[in-house]
Amino acid sequence: MKLIALLLALAAWPAEAATFKLSLLLPMDDPRLERGRLERAAVGQPGGSAADGLKAGLAEGRFELDAAGHKFELEVLEIGNAAAAKAAALEAERAGAAVIVADLPAPWLLAAADATKLPLLNIGAAADSLRQSDCRRNLWHVLPSERMRSDALAQYLAARRWQQVLLLTGPNDVERAATAQASIRRHGLKLVASRPFKLSADPRDREFANPLLLTQGSYDVVWVVDSDGEFAVGLPYRAALPRPVVGDAGLVAVAWSPRFERFGAPQLSRRFAKAAARPMAPYDWAAWMAGKLVVAAAVAPGVQSPAALAQGLSSSQVDGSKGVSLSLRPWDGQLRQPMLLSDGIAVVATAPQEGVLHPKDALDTLGADAPEKLCKARL
Amino acid sequence: MLTQPHGSASILVALMLAASAAVATAQGVAFVSSEKDHAISVVDLKAQALLGSVATCKRPRHMQLSVDGKQLWVACSESNQADMIDVATRKSARRISLGEDPEVFDLSIDGKTLYVSQEDDATLIFVDAANGKTLKSIEVGKEPEGVKTSVDGKTVYVTSEVANMVHVVDVASATLLKNIKVGKRPRRFAMTPDGKQLWVTNELDASVSIIDTGSRAVVGTLQFEIKGARAADITPVGIVMSRDGTRAFVGLGRANHVAFVDVAQRKVTHTVLVGKRAWGLALDHAEKTLLVVNGLSDDLSFVDVAQAKATKTIKVGRVPHSVVIVE
Numbered sequence: 157m158k159l160i161a162l163l164l165a166l167a168a169w170p171a172e173a174a175t176f177k178l179s180l181l182l183p184m185d186d187p188r189l190e191r192g193r194l195e196r197a198a199v200g201q202p203g204g205s206a207a208d209g210l211k212a213g214l215a216e217g218r219f220e221l222d223a224a225g226h227k228f229e230l231e232v233l234e235i236g237n238a239a240a241a242k243a244a245a246l247e248a249e250r251a252g253a254a255v256i257v258a259d260l261p262a263p264w265l266l267a268a269a270d271a272t273k274l275p276l277l278n279i280g281a282a283a284d285s286l287r288q289s290d291c292r293r294n295l296w297h298v299l300p301s302e303r304m305r306s307d308a309l310a311q312y313l314a315a316r317r318w319q320q321v322l323l324l325t326g327p328n329d330v331e332r333a334a335t336a337q338a339s340i341r342r343h344g345l346k347l348v349a350s351r352p353f354k355l356s357a358d359p360r361d362r363e364f365a366n367p368l369l370l371t372q373g374s375y376d377v378v379w380v381v382d383s384d385g386e387f388a389v390g391l392p393y394r395a396a397l398p399r400p401v402v403g404d405a406g407l408v409a410v411a412w413s414p415r416f417e418r419f420g421a422p423q424l425s426r427r428f429a430k431a432a433a434r435p436m437a438p439y440d441w442a443a444w445m446a447g448k449l450v451v452a453a454a455v456a457p458g459v460q461s462p463a464a465l466a467q468g469l470s471s472s473q474v475d476g477s478k479g480v481s482l483s484l485r486p487w488d489g490q491l492r493q494p495m496l497l498s499d500g501i502a503v504v505a506t507a508p509q510e511g512v513l514h515p516k517d518a519l520d521t522l523g524a525d526a527p528e529k530l531c532k533a534r535l
Numbered sequence: 536m537l538t539q540p541h542g543s544a545s546i547l548v549a550l551m552l553a554a555s556a557a558v559a560t561a562q563g564v565a566f567v568s569s570e571k572d573h574a575i576s577v578v579d580l581k582a583q584a585l586l587g588s589v590a591t592c593k594r595p596r597h598m599q600l601s602v603d604g605k606q607l608w609v610a611c612s613e614s615n616q617a618d619m620i621d622v623a624t625r626k627s628a629r630r631i632s633l634g635e636d637p638e639v640f641d642l643s644i645d646g647k648t649l650y651v652s653q654e655d656d657a658t659l660i661f662v663d664a665a666n667g668k669t670l671k672s673i674e675v676g677k678e679p680e681g682v683k684t685s686v687d688g689k690t691v692y693v694t695s696e697v698a699n700m701v702h703v704v705d706v707a708s709a710t711l712l713k714n715i716k717v718g719k720r721p722r723r724f725a726m727t728p729d730g731k732q733l734w735v736t737n738e739l740d741a742s743v744s745i746i747d748t749g750s751r752a753v754v755g756t757l758q759f760e761i762k763g764a765r766a767a768d769i770t771p772v773g774i775v776m777s778r779d780g781t782r783a784f785v786g787l788g789r790a791n792h793v794a795f796v797d798v799a800q801r802k803v804t805h806t807v808l809v810g811k812r813a814w815g816l817a818l819d820h821a822e823k824t825l826l827v828v829n830g831l832s833d834d835l836s837f838v839d840v841a842q843a844k845a846t847k848t849i850k851v852g853r854v855p856h857s858v859v860i861v862e
Contacts, residue, residue: 423678479770480767517767
């Protein structure tokens, strides 16, 4: 474990000011931030350290924190494995932290969550299992789940009546492909074929590696599931038919796009770009949002202790520059939020799509809803 | 949002000038800024028809009449300028610089200073209306928006959409006197004519916070409801009050309605269906017609105040932002 930085956020004036400690856990030698992947800059992939967004979110709380007489102390730790994640969570609790923010792979995240009673804000793992079979009472998810992303896309396809879907799945994405298939079913789309692909130049593998051969048949769209991104980014315009690509290339459902033009989004994107010297990626938005959430919990009336802050987190209502107030779903700990559908150049649409109905909140048409009771730990 | 200019004698002169310069049928015109056309649409109030447009600086947003009513000040967010449009000739008279990404502004009582919110820098600046020089800069919460000068001119109020606050700024010392916590994403202001109540719209709370300017505290909250619409879809932004301060009119954004409010009772009396994302509002002098700018349907609705009904909607420029009436 390596201590990287200690940021003293923002002075406050009243003497009885509370100082809240916040730990940010980052993966050491993050493979998502390797140069090649950063340079590829596929839509929906991380663009840099989560610390940038979190610091920006906390910094924006300055006036509100001043008024409440509070400040935040942020500790950023790099973690190398699940055991280190557990140790870091224990240490954060011992040191009196109020909240842990984590940009970690799912198994490490669970190791940290199980080691402490502190609330953990997940800003890096989209796996649905973390919101369902592997959910935890103290684990909250700011990053949208895979299912929220695939539901957003499926809503759009249904609205456009692009109903015939060809699904292409990468070698490490079986779980994500299952999520996509469930969204396809739920929205009345038709899966015309599902094929695995692999990255290969071997002529014997051409059936699985050649976009032209993979996309034979009849369909309205090609939905590609590729968390790595190398295959997906090369797929648009290479299909056998003149049909759009969606999923992890072409039209991608994301939490944020620096090209979003509404609800004050350009101001936020510009602030972030100024502070971090790069465009605001969806993961940066989640990190920024985590900062906004803890600030909102800290400035709620009567909050003086880390425990009170942690308690207040679940009822925070926050503005994420997406036009509506956002809050955490009690049934799976997920932050409900609109999704943006972007090709990296424009925001083509947002979800929930206009006309999509829900008995309580249209945002709950994205991701697992309460009656499904998929997170037993929160029942 | 439309602010009543100060000094009524000079307005009369201006109104007469404007009327004489206008085409024969027009008894008055409305200017509607259009964010994506870099132009201001000119609307004939009597005919309720588009007369034409005036070219201006890039991304015009908020507009206000000068103190003498002869000029229309326009804040242009993309070219960081204010354009001063001669109301009589409907041509740009001069332009001054206006900081960085100006959005909303108000004038000092003497009209010599512009108080401007700077979205990107998160500051309120004082700008010399004569030469565009930034005289003072005060750091406020992120994404400042609505700006309002107090009736005595000594105080300026500015909202921060991110900090969920109204900042109270002392003009003489150019310092923050107080930060008043209001609802979520506070946007624009209206002031009662006696200067005692400041109303601020909270876009993400479907409400208006009512601030007592004496105690500088929130003394009431007015919650909006529209039958069949969820609270999340009621996003109030624009607000204007009648001259006698008895009625307020609030644009409810995504709910596509305008609410009429009894100010003393703090109660909604009517809601009127208009176009998409109703924001900017203006009342004509007789207070019989309310103009409503619909930002996402690129049009302007005429609302008959007595009937509480939209009577006509006309197309204006792309992404209309504000409306100012000159009669």
